Amino acid sequence: LNLKMPRWNAHRKQLPHSTYCLIAGPKRFPPVPPAPGCELLTSWQDYDAVQILSTAPAWKQVNVTSEVTLVMTLQITANQAKDASNVDKIIDIALANIIAWQGQPSILLVYLAGATPRSIDMVRDHFVDINNDACMVAMIVQTRSGYVSRKALMNMAQDIAPSRWIVTGIELERGMIMSKEAAMFCHRRARIQDDAIGQVLIVPQVAIGDAEGKLLYELSILSLLKMKRDGKPGIFDPLEFEKGACTEDFIGSNSIFTDVDDLWWEMTAVELTRNRTAEEDEEYLERLAGSLRKLEESFVRLLTNERHYHLFSIDMSPILMVDNMGPYGGIKTSDVAREVEELGGKQCYNSLRLAQLVTMGYSVHLVPGAFAFSSHHSRLAALNQMNKDTFGASRCDGCFMFDEEHEEILEAITLDERIRPAKAAVLWNEVYQSKTSKN
Secondary structure: OOOOHHHOOOOHHHOOOOEEEEEEEEOOOOOOOOOEEEEEEEEOOOOOOEEEEEEOHHHHHOOOOOOEEEEEEEEEOOOHHHOHHHHHHHHHHHHHHHHHOOOOOEEEEEEEOOOOHHHHHHHHHHHOOOOOOOEEEEEEEOOOOOOOOHHHHHHHHHOOOOOOEEEEOOEHHHOOEEOOOHHHHHHHHHHHOOOOOOEEEEEOEEEEEOOOOOOOOOOOHHHHHHHHHHOOOEEEOHHHHHOOOOOOOOOOOOHHHHHHHHHHHHHHHHHHHOOOOHHHHHHHHHHHHHHHHHHHHHHHHOOOHHHHHHHHHOOOOOEEEEEOEOOOOOOEHHHHOOOOOOOOOOOOOOOHHHHHHHHOOOEEEEOOOOOEEEOHHHHHHHHOOOOOOOOOOOHHHOOOOOOHHHHHHHHHHHHHHHHHHHHHHHHHHHHHHHHHHHO
16 A cells, blocks of 8 residues: 555545456457457446445554465355345355454455345445454445456455555355464464565465365364374365366366475474474475475476466466565565456466466465365355356356457467566566676
8 A cells, every 4th residue: 555554544545546357358449450458447446336344444553564464355146146145155254264364454355246235235234343353345346247357356455455465366256264273374474484575375275075064164274184184074175076067177287286285284294293303304494495496397387388278277276375575676566466357267377476476586485284275065155056147157167258269369468478477587687686786
């Protein structure tokens, strides 16, 4: 916000004046050459469509450098909003995340499609008296029933974050909930990394196969470790529960996140035990550094022509703890590495921003102890009635804003975005080296 937080009162004029493209498509006039255009824009200054439901008065006391803001978005389809019980269940997922964040700053931006006075009231009633003065809640109201770009919502939400560190990317639409101690582990990591600018840390995701239907909206790291040891209930890749949903079904190339998960389990075990010798510590740190280098190389390779399809098809929306201070002085992450709003869809270049950050010189790390999970009940609540009437709500729809006839527009956008980080990194390095040599 470029404001001192004690001045915060959630007045519209304090919020960004940027515009966000919720629905993109081929530009109609002129149709040649093919180019992207925006069919639906919004802004924090859009008084008609954007309603602020909770103003987060506690942001006046936020420690900008050490606290971590949880940024969430949620799309409620027109079909879901017809039933109050559906809305209750979906919002329960958001509330579970707000509770799990333990009073640290959080943001929830809800997009309500096919809005009616009744559905607007149903959503508003959950938040007007929310018992959390560190949570900012806003709702975008639209009478049209279509799905919009989740990446545009993510940009819009994270632009108002009051702290240096943010956690973004959690998919409430897939029933994902932050673990019980995630806020504590993320806060601890922010303290540890305080002097190391230009960091991006990954928070892993799991699905609990609680087939007996246990109501599970809270999970601790110790409980997860016990599940892993006992094998009951099973711990799965969240995408295991979406297999077979599409006519031509395929699960994206998520092997890179399998490597992330394996490393996270080891780091978490080390974090919680702390009973090693100095020699074992040295060996572990050396192995950890090598593993992180390999991860960075894997993410950079995603931007190459050879790995283009893998970049497109990664189903996982990575949950990232991002440092808004870039790797070079004066660079803000929120300015140079934003989500590409035209790439709407559940399976549409979800890891592009992460690959861009690494290529730009950000260091990759993980948050040991912190994770997100989905349970049987949270998945049912999130997916109930979602895909029956809304194109773009399913992973099967890919990059739904551009059909095959306009695929060349999509190709041009992604080519530019894959090249841009390398150019930026070279330029920043030259400028930095020039300043260093002069000093």
